[in-house]
Amino acid sequence: MEAHVVERKQRLRSQDWFGSGGKDGFIHRSSMKMQGLPDHVFDGRPVIGICNTWSEFNPCNAGLKGLAEAVKRGIWEAGGLPLEFPVGSLGEDQMRPTAMLFRNLLAMQVEESIRAHGMDGVVLLAGCDKTTPAQLMGAASVDLPTIMVSAGPALSGNFRGRTIASGTDVWKFSEEVRAGTMSMKDFVAAESGMSRSVGVCNTMGTASTMASLVEVMGVALPMNSAYPAVDARRFALAHLTGNRIVAMVREDLRLSKILTRASFENAILANAALGGSTNAIVHLLAIAGRIGVNLKLDDFNLGSEVPLLVNCLPSGKHLMEEFCNAGGVPAVLAQIKGLLRDALTVEGRSVVEVAAEGECFNDDVIRALDNPVRPKAGIRVLRGNIAPDGAVIKPSAATESLLVHEGEAYVFSSVEEMKTKIDDPDLPVTADTVLVLQGCGPRGYPGMAEVGNMPIPARLVREGVRDMLRISDARMSGTAFGAVVLHVSPETSVGGPLALVKTGDRIRMNAYEGTLELLVSQDELEKRAKAWVQPRTVTPRGFVKLYQDHVMQAHTGADLDFLVGASGDAVVREAH
Known part of the structure; x- marks a missing residue:
């Protein structure tokens, strides 16, 4: 283990919990041994937190329980100590009044959980729409070595012999029912066929958009966004992510070295080529505010001239399985490599190098610049x-x-x-x-x-x-x-x-x-x-009151005003 300490050239953060003598070290190690951990796992190896948004109330993220186990295998293999911890799970389909109300609450929970515990790096397990930005916001405010594994898209839907899409076809079917061209019986029958597995929406909705942009920004391994939730390759990617986070700790490759101005600009460019969600705007603005990048709403015009290259619903006709088979985000990056800024990824190489290796295997799903789905289609x-x-x-x-x-x-x-x-x-x-x-x-x-x-x-x-x-x-x-x-x-x-x-x-x-x-x-x-008279509202309580008192406007990312910026990984005060 001494070689690892020399390589990193600084004391591991976790040693303040598990490496100290006296009463404090005794308490920290002894309580962890309740779980059957032997003495030698506290020998100074990197401690990796696995921040899991799994929940049965959030079927999009239901596969994260299995992915966590794959991440653990990778961490153990690389010589780290994996410790999983739960945080809230924001399921867009189930939460009322809206999952967005609680994005900042989850970000607070992630931030404080990471800071309060003795970890050296963190793997974020995200899925449904708001879990990805919330976890990145929280992690950015602490700034440890950080990497993400996404839940992955659900399998393509099917109803009476034709492919149907999460969300997008719900809106279409609903309008057909209102128009009298689809029966309520058929409308109800389509429910099961649309949702054939766990995983996020199988369209290029907000969840797949954010997973793709996390990959573009270098916070996840290549193909993170595209492998279906139940695909064996996603579990292999999770294992490799466990390997990589241990190395990132030893290299002291923190999130602030990856989430730079260049990486945000790459996300804006790629979002245009992907036909990505408008929700990416408020999320990227909020993440930038946490990591200290001066990103403004008008910066999103950077992508306005970029053509739509990904022929996926709701902007095209294919689904995420086809996007995966066509080459995923690396194939998109290969098409726009001339536009990309040089930015670091969690692999320790630049996104330009990732783009150079991208290959397209279906040029109808992922188009070339000279054959776009639509020209100048960015937000x-x-x-x-x-x-x-x-x-x-x-x-x-x-x-x-x-x-x-x-x-x-x-x-x-x-x-x-x-x-x-x-x-x-x-x-x-x-x-x-x-x-x-x-x-x-x-x-x-x-x-x-x-x-x-x-x-x-x-x-x-x-x-x-x-x-x-x-x-x-x-x-x-x-x-x-x-x-x-x-x-x-x-x-x-x-x-x-x-x-x-x-x-x-x-x-x-x-x-x-x-x-x-x-x-x-x-x-x-x-x-x-x-x-004009300001509308009267019911006086809220709890987090809703905190939210309404402090939420900022959409053009700044709708974060809470007192959360903008980073606080670092130091614990403010500790006593036993």
Whole structure:
């Protein structure tokens, strides 16, 4: 073991727990021996924490229990001591009012758990949408050697002989039921066929987007995002991850050396090529805030000219299994290698080297730059008098003809009002109407729920309309699609200009020029602002109160204001 200490040239952090003499060392070692650990595992070897978001309430992450065992094998093999610990699990499909409300709570739990325990490095086991950014946010604030293993996508869905997709087909089937072209019996029958295994959504939704971007940013081994949850290769990757984290500790390869400005820029570029989720924006902004990288909303325009190369739903036609078989993220990086910044990965080599080894095995699933699914399809940042601090739209998932649009607004002041009125046959809307939803931002919902992709009014659905321009301060699922303007900032609940929009106002959007304007005079807007009354909300308690008192706006990542920045790995105070 002495050779390892010499190689690292500094004392392992875990030795403050397990290597000291006297009462403190006795207590730390003795209590751990309750689990049957022998004397020699406290000989100064690296102690690796395995931060697990497994939960039976979160089927996306249900496979992480088995992956943890594979990681442990790799850690033992490399001469480390693996110690698994649980944290919260945020299942998007199951949690109410929205998993996003608790992203920052999980980040706090991860941060404090890592800092409070005697570990030298940490393996993050993540899956469903918010678990990935929450774990990275927490780990970034501590800054130990860190690596991630993702849960992996579920198997492709199948219903009556055709492939169906998580999330994306739910929205489509729901609209077909409302249009009268699909029976409720068939709708219910599709449930089992859509969910054939544990794992995250089998589309390029938020979970697979974040897993892919973690890989692009160098925090996970190649193919982390693509291997299906039940694929043997994912378990092998987990084993290799266990090997690698021990080496990272010995090299003192901390997260701050990997999450640099260059790695965030690579994530923005890759997200465009992937057709990735708009949710990646608020998550990357929050992670950057924790690690100390000065990332701004307008930086996401860096990807606006990048073509869509990954032909996966909701922006294309294939699913994650096909993406895996086509070569995964390394194959995408190979296509955009000329755009990539030089950045370090957990392997100790640069992302440019990873890109050089990428191979594409299906050029319909992963396209070349000269044969894109859509040109210039990266997420666009919009600004104007409705959104002075910005809003976003995902052109790759929108009807192209709606990317430049002007129409009269129809305003819903809340989700409840929208749900009550959207199927009213007398709702005074046309296909050109701009649907506006208020009160769904970080504080207003609270949690900034995925309700921005409002349903098309039932009467218009029956007439064949499948997309309309929709604007809100909410988010939408990464599996969703449509001409949907999201994350309008500042939000309506704090008096943002979106709160001043009235039914009948005209709104103009040009996604290509990045503009979003309410065609109402400044004098009229000032009068409305003076008359505006902040909506009354029920006084919250517990974390919800903490959240509403301290959450920041979407354009800064919706983190809690007192959590921005890093605190390091030092324990503030200790006593026995």
